[in-house]
Amino acid sequence: DIVMTQSPDSLAVSLGERATINCKSSQNVLYSSNNKNYLAWYQQKPGQPPQLLISWASTRESGVPDRFSGSGSGTDFTLTISSLQAEDVAVYYCQQYYTTPSFGQGTKLEIK
């Protein structure tokens, strides 16, 4: 099984500042035949199910603000929120879908 490890576990950022969350997979999730990284990011607010933000490591879903961006390849990935808004307070999870799904432990993002 592929193990996903996020850092940090929690993060406090001032409004308008940049937030960066890292995700590392125990195995490569880049599929060589199509050169795609099988890595997604989700946002989960209290009492709600996760919401897909980014797929293929860097493709924003429809309706997701452009302050959210994803980067990385192979085993190391990053979710960046360029200018933190109050509504971005949530727990963020990475997930690999190269094989049967596995998720990171989550990163709790708060306002400083």
Add this chain to the structure above:
Amino acid sequence: QVHLVQSGAEAKEPGASVKVSCKASGYTVSSYAMHWVRQAPGQRLEWMGWINAGNGNTKQSQKFQGRVTITRDTSASTDYMELSSLRSEDTAVYYCARAHASGSYLIDYWGQGTLVTVSS
């Protein structure tokens, strides 16, 4: 618009079984696989298994092999997840979650979640 509506909260005793339903709307159910994911208190999201589109084949995580049964009633646009031999560690919110495409492990829509509490 895709909607996944799950059945209500359940309270079960250890050793019992629970069956959670997930009614889909806004798309053709038979064209998409459905995953089941759970989230125990303070724990990460955990994939349990899925039912694939078309042939209805299922696959379970090794952790739940023999305890989880996933079925589909295409006529009712409803999927089901049954977990047996419940123990206290199974207390969690259980989600159905649609695969982005047939055969895909990418999840794009989630149900609202069903809280299952296992306690004597």
